[in-house]
Amino acid sequence: MQDKIRKPVETLNPAEAGAELEWLAGEIARHDALYHGGDNPEISDADYDALRRRNSEIEARFPELVRSDSPSGNVGYKAQSKFGKITHAVPMLSLDNAFSDEDVRDFDARIRRFLRMDATQRLELTAEPKIDGLSLSLRYEAGRLVYAATRGDGATGEDVTANARTIADIPQMLSGEVPEIAEIRGEVYMTLEAFQALNRRMEAEGKPVYVNPRNTAAGSLRQLDASVTAQRPLQFFAYAWGEMSALPSDSQMGMVQTFGRWGFRTNPLMAVFDDIEAMIAHYHEIEARRATLGYDIDGVVYKVNDLAL
Known part of the structure; x- marks a missing residue:
């Protein structure tokens, strides 16, 4: 799948786009857990941002393929149980x-x-x-x-x-x-x-x-x-x-x-x-x-x- 990421988004067909979105959802979720939940990332911030941009670009071209677990609707990690939880009065969104x-x-x-x-x-x-x-x-x-x-x-x-x-x-x-x-x-x-x-x-x-x-x-x-x-x-x-x-x-x-x-x-x-x-x-x-x-x-x-x- 890493090689497929290099293929321009405009050349993807629906099957390729769907397969890549599935892979990106899992990969970004894994890196979120490492980066935010455990403070132990495997990739650079630039590489991580590139994954998220790629996901957004594919979703923009194939809106009918947006997944329920899409990274676009997720900006971080779940609060760990060892800390008390606070619900933000105004959501804290990620910055482009x-x-x-x-x-x-x-x-x-x-x-x-x-x-x-x-x-x-x-x-x-x-x-x-x-x-x-x-x-x-x-x-x-x-x-x-x-x-x-x-x-x-x-x-x-x-x-x-x-x-x-x-x-x-x-x-x-x-x-x-x-x-x-x-x-x-x-x-x-x-x-x-x-x-x-x-x-x-x-x-x-x-x-x-x-x-x-x-x-x-x-x-x-x-x-x-x-x-x-x-x-x-x-x-x-x-x-x-x-x-x-x-x-x-x-x-x-x-x-x-x-x-x-x-x-x-x-x-x-x-x-x-x-x-x-x-x-x-x-x-x-x-x-x-x-x-x-x-x-x-x-x-x-x-x-x-x-x-x-």
Whole structure:
């Protein structure tokens, strides 16, 4: 089946498409269990994303063949029983990320088609690095942190509140004027420098070293003993939101800037563009700086800036 994946989607017949969708459903589910459930992936994030894109492309061409177990309706893993479960007030959806100039242009074209805008109309998009870590949702009521939940399967996540409270980047109380209910979402990650220092310490203690920062951050956050999490150098970037009793801004960039005022770390590489070529140039700038960012990224994420659209 690996060889069949190389066949262009437009050349597949229904039988071939159905067989590949069956294989992709099983393969993606297996990698989801390894990546999210056990924090032990076998393939790179780029290869994993390629599998999901391939699945989406085949489903778009053969909608009558979409399976009940399609990966398109699944964004993560089932919450493990060792943690309490939290149902997200607003589902945590997966993010599409771009890896090439053509991906960026395709995203712009898709958004314009959806909004019924032609190429001459002004459209602002935000661009930011996709941090390679573990997605986390933080719920604040009256400015106070009440719980933290992993993404899980997108609808239900794991209650990791005690562990999240040990991360210095996560405020226990928000500063300034805050809505009565505010769910802040972002990524828990570990810098490359911190990861290397942790591995040196593990090696000095005669313990097994960790494989990569992403798995280490995920495993550290999902410890049953919060004191173990507290000893791990975890950080948090805020970039999205779930339930909000009132929106403090009418734009994507404005929301993220508000998170910064509330006390969160936000990514300084986030920018707004209304020109596709400038956005592509920014993408190349991020790629050129990738080795010096200090943390792993998994492509670049683009969003419509105007929340009214």
